Every structure is written in C-alpha cells, then in structure tokens.
Amino acid sequence: MKKSITLLLSIIIGVTTLVGCNQTKEESIVETKDVKVVAPDGLPAISLSKLAKENPHIVKGYKIGYSVEATSDSLSTTVMKEEPDIAVVPSNMAAIAYNKTSNYQILGTVGMGSFYLVSTEDINDFSDLVGKEVGNTGKGLTPDITVHTILKEKNINTEGINFNYVNAMSELVPLMATGKLNTGFVAEPALTGLMMKNKNIKIIKGLNDAWKEVSDSKTGYPQSTLIIKSDFAKENPEFVKAFIEEISNSIKWLNENSKDAGIYAKEFGVSTEPTVIEKSIERSNLKFVKILEMQKEYEDYYQKLYDFEPKTVGGKLPDEGIFYKGE
Structure with missing residues (x-):
C-alpha cells in the first residue's frame, strides 16, 4: 500500500514538474x-x-x-x-x-x-556669400532647403550665390581640404575631420543658431x-x-x-x-x-x-x- 502511494505521488510530482517546465518555456516564448x-x-x-x-x-x-x-x-x-x-x-x-x-x-x-558655414576666405555672415562659390550637399534635399530658407528669411538673394552641389559630405570634404572649394556648409563630424586636414578652415556660423534668428525656436531646428x-x-x-x-x-x-x-x-x-x-x-x-x-x-x-x-x-x-x- 505504501509503495503504491509513493509511486502515485512520484507520478503526480513528475507530471506537475513537467507541466510547470512546459508552461515556463511557453511563457518565455510568448514574452520574448x-x-x-x-x-x-x-x-x-x-x-x-x-x-x-x-x-x-x-x-x-x-x-x-x-x-x-x-x-x-x-x-x-x-x-x-x-x-x-x-x-x-x-x-x-x-x-x-x-x-x-x-x-x-x-x-x-x-x-x-549640426551644419556650419565654414570658409578660408574673409566671410563674416551669410550676406557675404553673394558672388561666392559655395559648396553644399544634396540639391533640393533637407540641408539645401534649410540653407535656402535661412537665406530667404534674411532677405539674401540666392541667385547671386554660385552653389556647387555634391551628393554627400564625403565628396565635399576633400574639395575643401585641398582648397578646390574655399566656402561651404559642412556638418559634424565631417567638419572636425576637415579642420584637422585644413588648418585654414574657420567656422563662420552654425545653421542651428541662424535658424533661431529667423524663427521663434529657442532650440533651433x-x-x-x-x-x-x-x-x-x-x-x-x-x-x-x-x-x-x-x-x-x-x-x-x-x-x-x-x-x-x-x-x-x-x-x-x-x-x-x-x-x-x-x-x-x-x-x-x-x-x-x-x-x-x-x-x-x-x-x-x-x-x-x-x-x-x-x-x-x-x-x-x-x-x-x-x-x-x-x-
């Protein structure tokens, strides 16, 4: 009789443990x-x-x-x-x-x-870009539109600026590093790399600060x-x-x-x-x-x-x- 009870308890415990393990596995699969x-x-x-x-x-x-x-x-x-x-x-x-x-x-x-107007020339503000060749990326894309919006809000005639567009920052940096372009809009971290290659590059103004000036934003764009x-x-x-x-x-x-x-x-x-x-x-x-x-x-x-x-x-x-x- 005792053996039968012991055997029955063992079976119950074994089944319970097995079910518990299966539930744990199923719950784990469901929760992940x-x-x-x-x-x-x-x-x-x-x-x-x-x-x-x-x-x-x-x-x-x-x-x-x-x-x-x-x-x-x-x-x-x-x-x-x-x-x-x-x-x-x-x-x-x-x-x-x-x-x-x-x-x-x-x-x-x-x-x-994180875009900045940079140059090796005697430029102090956006108005000085008129008559200059200026490098930028992605004609008609966000960086270009941001620049043109700021210039428009500052009443600067963009038709007087000769924009030299490239497809990516990786194309613009070599042009400015070698002096083939003297002025451009460059974003970080590419800007830091550029300044390490060309010590004559100086930052004129950040587009984020310029955006604050032409909008009501305290943080920029x-x-x-x-x-x-x-x-x-x-x-x-x-x-x-x-x-x-x-x-x-x-x-x-x-x-x-x-x-x-x-x-x-x-x-x-x-x-x-x-x-x-x-x-x-x-x-x-x-x-x-x-x-x-x-x-x-x-x-x-x-x-x-x-x-x-x-x-x-x-x-x-x-x-x-x-x-x-x-x-």
Whole structure:
C-alpha cells in the first residue's frame, strides 16, 4: 500500500514538474519580443552607440537589435518597408514615413542642427556669400532647403550665390581640404575631420543658431528624429517609456564622455574615426528632447520645408497624428 502511494505521488510530482517546465518555456516564448532599431551612419548612429554597445535590458522580455544603415537610400528603403520598430531618421523623412505608411510617429529629436558655414576666405555672415562659390550637399534635399530658407528669411538673394552641389559630405570634404572649394556648409563630424586636414578652415556660423534668428525656436531646428511604429508603440507603452528614458540618459552620457563615445561609435559601425568623433561631440548638438516639448518646432520646420517644396515632407503637411502622445 505504501509503495503504491509513493509511486502515485512520484507520478503526480513528475507530471506537475513537467507541466510547470512546459508552461515556463511557453511563457518565455510568448514574452520574448524582438525589437529592431536602425540609424544611418553619422551622428544619428553615434546617438545610439552607447545603447548598441552595452545593450541594456530595458524591459524584461524584450531583445533589442541595433544596426547602422550605410546610406540614406538604404535607410529610406527599410523604413518605407516598415521593417524597423524604431529608427533615427532625418526629420523630413519622419514626415514622409508618416504620410506614406501611416505607421510611424515621432518620439522626439536626438539632434539639433549640426551644419556650419565654414570658409578660408574673409566671410563674416551669410550676406557675404553673394558672388561666392559655395559648396553644399544634396540639391533640393533637407540641408539645401534649410540653407535656402535661412537665406530667404534674411532677405539674401540666392541667385547671386554660385552653389556647387555634391551628393554627400564625403565628396565635399576633400574639395575643401585641398582648397578646390574655399566656402561651404559642412556638418559634424565631417567638419572636425576637415579642420584637422585644413588648418585654414574657420567656422563662420552654425545653421542651428541662424535658424533661431529667423524663427521663434529657442532650440533651433530638429535635424535627426526618433520615430517608432504606431502599432508597436500602442502595444508596448511600458517599453516605449523606458526606451525614451534610456536614450535620453545615453545621449547625455555621450556628451560627457566624448572619448568613449568615439570608441563606442566605431565599434557600432560608424565610419568616422574615434578621434574625430571625440573632438566633434561639442559641436554636434546631440540632445534628446521629447516630442511634447518640441511639437511647435516640428510644425514650424515642416511648414517651412513644405512652403519650399511639398515633396520634402511627402506631398502634404503631416497632421497631429504624427506626434506620439503616449509619453
């Protein structure tokens, strides 16, 4: 009798343990969620570098994968296919993504304007550009539109300026480093690399400061924007709240630890050398600001882009649905 009871208890305990193990495995499978985060090479990727390097467990049950897109075209393609859950993109791309997919919202900005007017010539302000040859990137794209908007607001005739356009910053820097171009609009961290190659380059003015002068913004214009899939945000509010706090703290750390920032960024896959990144951090304007604190700046920025060329924001001004309200 005792043997029968003992055997019965053993069977019950064994079955219970087996069921418990199976439930644990099933719960683990259900709870684990992959999160894809992407950013383009340059400052946007640098802003994510600490998170990518340390990959902290922000919320239990989530596995985050970080990656760098080498070109703006590849970034645009992956976003329009709605592949990343979270991405850092140029601010106008955030508007295009919202208008085209209806499935991305803005969490905030990770970087204000980092473009600077630089020259080896005797230039003191934007008005001195009339009659000069000036290098810039991406004709008709955001950097170009930002420059033209500022010049227009300052009543400077752009027809009197000979713009020399190249496709990328990697093409502009060699021209200015060798003196083939003496004046141009250059962004960090490329600017720091340029100044290391050509000691005669001097900074005339930052576009972010110029934007403050021609608008009501106290912070400047949002250059890089953190976006998130609307459906993902709706289903994972706890994760979103924690991620926002984590990236804010991460960017603050990068500003305070520029040497480590360069090392982290290089390990993440940023093409710029660590020493250049280290020296560029001070002028990079990396800063996380929640969208609820930046909504007016975005509305004004998009309005100016739309007035210049509607295609730059996807053909129409995005409505308020583009702004994430959950945090």
